[in-house]
Amino acid sequence: MGSILLFGYGAIAHAKSKTQPVNIPSELKDTLTVQSITISGNQKTKKRIIYNELLFKRNGKVAKTDFFELVTKSRNNLLNTSLFNFVYIDYKFIENEKIHFHIKVDERWYTWLLPLLEHADRNFSSFLENGDWSRMNYGVYLKQENFRGMNETLKIKFRVGYLNEIEVLFNSAQRNNKLSWGTHLNYVALNQVSYNITGNEAIYIKTSNTFIEQNLGSEIFLRYRHRFVNRHKLMLKYNSFNIKDTLALLNPQYLLNGNTSLNYLSLQYKYNRDLRDSKTYPLKGHMFEGSITRDGLGLIENNINNISVKLFFQQYGRMANRLFYGTNLGVITNSNNNNPFVISNGLGYKEFLNGYEYNVIESNNYAYLKSKILFELVPTKTANINFINLNQFSKLHYAIYLKPFIDVGYVHKENPNPSNTLSNSYLYSYGIGIDLVTYYDKVLSFNYAINKFGYQGFYVHLNLAM
Structure with a gap:
């Protein structure tokens, strides 16, 4: 499983772009399907509030060339809600044409x-x-x-x-x-x-x-x-x-x-x-x-x-x-x-x-x-x-x-x-x-x-x- 670590404070995470993987596997198709999205760590926050900030959705299509941009912007959206101290997004490619996302959040004190x-x-x-x-x-x-x-x-x-x-x-x-x-x-x-x-x-x-x-x-x-x-x-x-x-x-x-x-x-x-x-x-x-x-x-x-x-x-x-x-x-x-x-x-x-x-x-x-x-x-x-x-x-x-x-x-x-x-x-x-x-x-x-x-x-x- 490859992963992008998206954490803590939006501006700082953005500056730490070196955490991104170097390349997406070349054998992937140009358009990928989001097979599933799982969320963890949200003890209080409703899942639909988290889904609302994502630029991708289940069964939606993602262009391979836009992959990291969509994930980065989704991370920034989640951090800018001021609901979470840390946000992590993991991903896994399936059958060269599908993606599974796992989003883990560390909630703040509310x-x-x-x-x-x-x-x-x-x-x-x-x-x-x-x-x-x-x-x-x-x-x-x-x-x-x-x-x-x-x-x-x-x-x-x-x-x-x-x-x-x-x-x-x-x-x-x-x-x-x-x-x-x-x-x-x-x-x-x-x-x-x-x-x-x-x-x-x-x-x-x-x-x-x-x-x-x-x-x-x-x-x-x-x-x-x-x-x-x-x-x-x-x-x-x-x-x-x-x-x-x-x-x-x-x-x-x-x-x-x-x-x-x-x-x-x-x-x-x-x-x-x-x-x-x-x-x-x-x-x-x-x-x-x-x-x-x-x-x-x-x-x-x-x-x-x-x-x-x-x-x-x-x-x-x-x-x-x-x-x-x-x-x-x-x-x-x-x-x-x-x-x-x-x-x-x-x-x-x-x-x-x-x-x-x-x-x-x-x-x-x-x-x-x-x-x-x-x-x-x-x-x-x-x-x-x-x-x-x-x-x-x-x-x-x-x-x-x-x-x-x-x-x-x-x-x-x-x-x-x-x-x-x-x-x-x-x-x-x-x-x-x-x-x-x-x-x-x-x-x-x-x-x-x-x-x-x-x-x-x-x-x-x-x-x-x-």
């Missing part, structure tokens, strides 16, 4: 009931820099992944501290060529908020014995996955914000025109085409994502009317045996230059440039390009932790990459605060970092960056996209 301790800053480096422990959250986090063995997600979260929150989320599985759905309910109450940006930094206000802001979000969405790599999502969301008079006086544009409440509907369409070898730490392939969101549908009382468009593109590839490159392009634009501060898209929240972690940049529109080169310092290794008896944790994979990087960007803002000098200017930074990639989709990054002003800093990130 039920998480944990105490919650987290910082509420925009990023971990910002938290380390300000050292403000009043921005800590505490609570209980319940997440049931692979719910019912169907790759569904159920999440319930209770948080207190800087952010007082109740969150409920349900996602049905995104199966190939199938319609799925989900719903999300989120209530947040805060006694400390960022109410303005001055000197390129967020300015906070904190109250005692009362919540200065409360907001409620409720959404329902439909998703359609087509030909494995194309995902469509349509979302309808209700948004409600209520603030104290103090906050409206400090920044009348927080909810616009000194208002203390804001209620509106949002409608969003998102398209994603993902051909990367891994969704967590890709080394090959590309991904495009675009979305258009209309805030304010005119169906309920509101004073917001905005259309936002977001475009993202990522490209990865191999330059040499252990050398890779990656680029990440992002563009965000808004039709309204006078949106409420509470929903403004400043660079420095979800997206930021390396070297500007401590900054928030006023913007209506911005674009950035991040580029990096990756050198595989430590190729993928598998380690057994003998003192842990649970299979889901006793075996892990890890790799270490060295990365020089360069970031550039431009931020546009109509009539910014004169102290916010980063708006309406070109920005850039460069530096070097180390990424530790391991199981359960975790990437720990240590970066040293220098920005356009010569400011140098050491930054720590968990699961940084670029």
Whole structure:
């Protein structure tokens, strides 16, 4: 029996292409029939969830020239479900015209009931820099992944501290060529908020014995996955914000025109085409994502009317045996230059440039390009932790990459605060970092960056996209 070892983490497995057999026997026919597929190791996951990710099926035909490509893509699909730590695919040729596949999976741990301790800053480096422990959250986090063995997600979260929150989320599985759905309910109450940006930094206000802001979000969405790599999502969301008079006086544009409440509907369409070898730490392939969101549908009382468009593109590839490159392009634009501060898209929240972690940049529109080169310092290794008896944790994979990087960007803002000098200017930074990639989709990054002003800093990130 010949075999292809398909393991652990998609991007790393993809880099380890030497595990593939050198040749398929020449006497095989040009078109092969899949005689049978057996699956093992799936104690909870339904077999149909695994079958759904395969690019071959029982009694189906496989061209000999496409054999390894189909198997490799099937492996990546299985790993990118985040259901398994390791995946192995064995095969056997029968009578020169048939194939038998055996798929073995090592499942992850799916039920998480944990105490919650987290910082509420925009990023971990910002938290380390300000050292403000009043921005800590505490609570209980319940997440049931692979719910019912169907790759569904159920999440319930209770948080207190800087952010007082109740969150409920349900996602049905995104199966190939199938319609799925989900719903999300989120209530947040805060006694400390960022109410303005001055000197390129967020300015906070904190109250005692009362919540200065409360907001409620409720959404329902439909998703359609087509030909494995194309995902469509349509979302309808209700948004409600209520603030104290103090906050409206400090920044009348927080909810616009000194208002203390804001209620509106949002409608969003998102398209994603993902051909990367891994969704967590890709080394090959590309991904495009675009979305258009209309805030304010005119169906309920509101004073917001905005259309936002977001475009993202990522490209990865191999330059040499252990050398890779990656680029990440992002563009965000808004039709309204006078949106409420509470929903403004400043660079420095979800997206930021390396070297500007401590900054928030006023913007209506911005674009950035991040580029990096990756050198595989430590190729993928598998380690057994003998003192842990649970299979889901006793075996892990890890790799270490060295990365020089360069970031550039431009931020546009109509009539910014004169102290916010980063708006309406070109920005850039460069530096070097180390990424530790391991199981359960975790990437720990240590970066040293220098920005356009010569400011140098050491930054720590968990699961940084670029």
